[in-house]
Amino acid sequence: MKFKKNNQISDKNFLRLTGIKHTTFNKMLEILKIEELKKRFRRGRTNKLSLENRILMTLEYWREYRTYFHIAKSYDISESSCYRNIKWIEDTLIKHPNFQQLTGQKSLLKDYFKDKTVIIDVTESQIQRPKKTKTALLRKKEKTHNKNTSYNWKR
Structure with missing residues (x-):
């Protein structure tokens, strides 16, 4: 239903x-069709x-950050x-292998720090x-003494 509408629009x-x-x-459709047959x-x-609508649903989720509830309601x-x-x-x-860039931020960070050396200065300083x-010391005692005083309540 949704794919038929969106398939007719221009590439842009x-x-x-x-x-x-x-x-x-x-x-994406070719790869997922093979996996669907398996x-x-x-x-x-x-x-x-x-399968086309499921791919569109996934792309909507990635693109718009909508909740699963809202996407589910729009696809019934x-x-x-x-x-x-x-x-x-x-x-x-x-x-x-064609979509390895989707593996996430952790794999990108592993490649980033692969050949780097980090030097940290940890010398002690006073x-x-x-x-x-x-x-x-006397001021501190006076302050604590004033905190412990009791209050006289008027009736």
């Missing part, structure tokens, strides 16, 4: 809508949405099946502290 508007080009969408040999209920499915579909698509694309004198 499709890019604005989803954040990817038609060619990238078609590559998945069908196992038993289970068939999905209510077509349950929130849990929305989560399962998006999670399956993400995991499947991450495993494929901190100047005020000297304790008799007047400072």
